[in-house]
Amino acid sequence: MQAMSQGSVVAVASLREFFRDAFHAASANQHLDIDEQAEAYVVNLLTMFSRAEALYEPTPEGLRIRPLAHMLADALEAPTALARQRSLQRLGDVSLFVAGFFARSFARKLIDIDYHIAMGGNAYSSLADTMQRSSAGRAFGGVYAELAQKFQRLVDALNEVSEMSYRHTDADVLRLYEIWIKTGSRRAHGLLQRLGVEPVRHVGTIREH
């Protein structure tokens, strides 16, 4: 990992091993205490989504990541409990991966990182509730409950994995500030302080709910 942070290319025997080491190091850096099973789940997810065909789906406009609202609609009208679970899992997995790896690209889009955190955390939480009610699903239910509870921290850790060879500059201040305002990310807060900014919250305008 040391070599990576210096910007050089590192050969790895397997992608899974690379993600395991990188995520482990990022979790430690972010003081993220996570169960072994949940960690294995995240590493598997990263390995799976490293294949584009696992992340992108065919749409009328070509291969795209489907809107999260459509995945939620799939879950809402799933014909069976199993289909609902699969839709919720997909929603949680895609939200976590996209928020973790594409955080900086959100700056140019309407969709924002906090929306992915809310949707993903909620999907995992619903999944945990459902699975913990059945004896067969109880073990996995615990994993999803942990993923839901620590979703924001997981995103922070994945942000670190994705930015291991990236050096933050003054130009990132606004984006980091937005991430901190929207999500309360401890990582964004720490990076802002490192860039010499002490973030302060302010209020918006129309009150929604």
Add this chain to the structure above:
Amino acid sequence: MVLRGLQELLGRLYDVPVDYDVYDFLVTDRRALPDFTPANDARATDEELLLAESSDGAAMALYLDGGLLRRLELADPLGALTEDNLQDYCTALEGVSHFHYSAWRLTRDAPVSLLELETQAEVDKYVATVFLIAGQSGGLYPAQVHARLFDRVRFDTDLDPAQYARYRTAHRSAAQYCRALERRFVRRGQAHIEAMLRELRLFYRLGSAAKLRHATA
């Protein structure tokens, strides 16, 4: 009678008859509300729609803060919608929207989800505001409404994660849908009203998942 005016406006826009007068179900004193904590929201807010199963179907009540209603009666948004009464108007319209949509769905034995209620309410706010402001300011399509209603907002920090995800989804989906309405039906400040209303009436009649898909297509 502000609420009746808002209800009639929604009824006309969507061609949905007013089966039940909102004032017959209105509660303005929180102490008169049934003594229970709703399953989906434990917060005390200025607007709440209470729905419960009863022996002969469903029981419904709309709570709106009395002070808010008094302020709206003094500064009626149906006469002049301004920055000063915008917040109260949005809260009241949301309540009327929830009530009108729920009553319409339930009298047709159609299910109604919290997500579709919120999505429809966001669209209702936009559409009603556009029509009110256009009527009050000479007929041109008010291009500033979308940004005002969808960009400059903040969400209650006391929302639990499920509520937050629901409100954000509804808000985002409605914002996307209303932007698409503008792209499809507005040219050089003029709206193709008939075509827009046809689309809005179709949208109103979609159920939960179909509404979400249609809004974000």
